[in-house]
Amino acid sequence: MRLAICSSKGGVGKTSTAVNLAAALGEHGRTLAVDADPQDSLGRAFGVIAAPDKSLAAVLGDPDADVTSIIRREVVPGVDVVPSHPSLDAVGVALAQNGALITSLRRALRPVVDEYDHIVIDTHGDNGNLTLTAIAAADSVLSVFTSDPGSALGAVRLSSFLASHRKYENTTAQLLGVVCANWDKQGAAAREVSQALAATDLPLFTTRIPYSRRVPSATLAKRPVVLSYPNSVVAEAYRALATEVTRKYQRRSAA
Secondary structure, three states: OEEEEEOOOOOOOHHHHHHHHHHHHHOOOOEEEEEOOOOOHHHHHOOOOOOHHHOHHHHHHOOOOOHHHOOEEEEEOOEEEEOOOOOHHHHHHHHHHOOOOOOHHHHHHHHHHHHOOEEEEEOOOOOOHHHHHHHHOOOEEEEEEOOOHHHHHHHHHHHHHHHHHHHOOOOOOEEEEEEEEEEOOOOHHHHHHHHHHHOOOOOEEEEEEEOOOHHHHHHHOOOOHHHHOOOOHHHHHHHHHHHHHHHHHHHHHHO
16 A cells, blocks of 8 residues: 555644554554655654755655665664655755656655555645655545644545546546544534535545644654554554555455
């Protein structure tokens, strides 16, 4: 499974979902977590800070570069990490000018795809070129929303974005599902947003990731909450999401 975690709106828990989903998947199969966001938040959440020449920016910027030279091995059990760097932004602009951006990540990861059971790609919080590049390297997409109506609209827009680019043959990735993060079961807004999305044709995951102060605490500790607080409610929710994602992907692949 090559899964891009996307949202057209920032601040919805996209990177936390990517980090903890990768950690949960890593408990059952070899997983590569790829930071395709110039903000390099995924790498930092794993405690990885890379220099420009040891980051994804260097590999995408040089078609002869070997991605294995920048992979950080066994950052947490079962998970290797491809770190990012803010210079990825400028590299993306240069590649876009040469018409080489969309396929760059797919090409870079090709030598290692068969080494992993799962590849989880964190993306920039928009529907821009770098996000499309990540989606083009994936075969599935997971989007994240919260109780904010704007984030729900972002999930709808992402679905349209995917459909449009499949028509242009820029990607074959399908929307596997949409998950609610920072879920507040007592909040009326969260229920209303979920009900509104349920009325659309978007595939919603049953699992909801509850709001928890342990998530930012784990980020500061540079270790996924799945590992920092393994018995917490939020860690169990991320593991349940990993199971649901895997089963849904397997069903779709078998169809």
